[in-house]
Amino acid sequence: AQSVSQHNHHVILSEAASLELGCNYSYGGTVNLFWYVQYPGQHLQLLLKYFSGDPLVKGIKGFEAEFIKSKFSFNLRKPSVQWSDTAEYFCAVKVASGGGADGLTFGKGTHLIIQP
């Protein structure tokens, strides 16, 4: 079974700092990759996704992620964070082949705090 590892559980940055959150997965085949964001007290919302094609994907609110197949990584980046980016961020993976409906496998999340 696949697994997802997020390197940082808690990250504290100042506004305008650059952000990179690490995500690695453990499946050797073709995968679909996702980043979800959960703002305080809210449900999970899709930030961006990668299925195929250009390994650099852009999402909402200025976020982007790069899929590096050789490193089994899908790191999330933002050049300049804002206070409103304070949230929990989850990386998730699904095995692309077979069309199984057994959901996504999530990492444990990274709690990001942006200080004004």
Add this chain to the structure above:
Amino acid sequence: NAGVTQTPKFQVLKTGQSMTLQCAQDMNHNSMYWYRQDPGMGLRLIYYSASEGTTDKGEVPNGYNVSRLNKREFSLRLESAAPSQTSVYFCASTTRSSGELFFGEGSRLTVL
């Protein structure tokens, strides 16, 4: 557009009590899921239903039962609640083989 709707949003139970979390989606999705979210543990899959009439266990099914009542509704039942089931529960759905999930707003359950 309501999307995925969960009820109740908050519930406090005593150990041994039972309750059912309700979930409904209006997006005509085939697959539905129940996850629990615990601090430092991320989201873990409890049960899922690939289509109407089918249900399967996920990673952490013990202590739970589910019912896929029809295509829209997927309920999660705790027959005898335990403090270890204190958590935030999320229902999700999808019709896409890609796996992209659409989440409800969550149900915060406390078991005393």
